[in-house]
Amino acid sequence: MKKDLNVFNNVLELIGETPLIKLNNITSEFKGNYYAKVEAFNPGHSSKDRIALHIIEEAEKKGILKPGDTIIETTSGNTGFSIAMVSIIKGYDCILAVSSKSSGDKIDMLKSMGAKVYVCPAHVSADDPRSYYQVAKRLHEEIKGSVYINQYFNELNIDAHYDTTGPEIWNQTEGKITHLVACSGTGGTISGTAKFLKEKNPNIKIMGVDAYGSVLKKYHETKEFDEKEIYPYRIEGLGKNLIPTATDFEIIDEFVKVTDEESAHSAREIAMTEGLFVGYTSGAAIQAIKQLDSENRFDENDLIVVIFPDHGSRYMSKVYSDKWMSEQGFFDAKNEETTSLIQYIK
């Protein structure tokens, strides 16, 4: 089959080569030129398609995975969906240990893609036997012929973005990118993309986005893992309560922390101003840009690429639900304008 005729042998051939889309409104008051790498254009609607395909194909090459084997992973949802999709095409069983913080939509989607899902409590430490890390590890030990993807501690996660996301952004900006703004969860996206970009031009600034309630920013600045930084927050897929080895802290210039509330409003604002229906962490990334711009960190000629990791449809019962937003106390006087605009549109 010929890809140039837009005909494909299976859905996996559509992974990667996502578009870079100019932001025309949400950043119009800021210094610099802004482009979003919109990962929702992957067939599984997130950047995680890239790592699922890469890690599984590497395991096949090494002879670790054979048809009929089981793939196990811990996931906030997106990686699970991508692994489930790849498993269907390649003939593997897929078991996913998911945090109870994940939206009901995400969990239902995983089941719809044939995955067996274990929902584990979100607010326990990583070494608690009930945590999704420990549940996945135990299942891996129990199930013969199983492979544990382990995205937080698997350096192939970095390689997937080094091989694809980095070169794509470099080519799409014709080498003119000056800043990369990307959320950090496992850190695979930011680390792999940054590695490629800095090899091309070491002056490119790499800005990571972290959540209040996560340890990443403090660890980056002090090398100290500070448990006092950890508390529950709502954004899924951003920040961490442990230090992932899939994050190359050396390559990241700085981290910016964002709140649940401002990130949620920023996500809704992207949809309403750019017509891009993207996920919660895309809102977090734009929120980080707002904060950086307010500190006058960009110049007129800068070319800033921001990664939008996934699609808004995964957050219908969260960020895109007025009910959920009010339950969180996110509709207050400060955000009245956004609220009233939404009511007007309805």
Ligand code: PMP
């Ligand atoms: N956004 C979302 C919605 C995610 O699921 C993830 C992955 N946990 C990220 C951002 C962060 O990507 P990475 O794991 O590559 O740092």
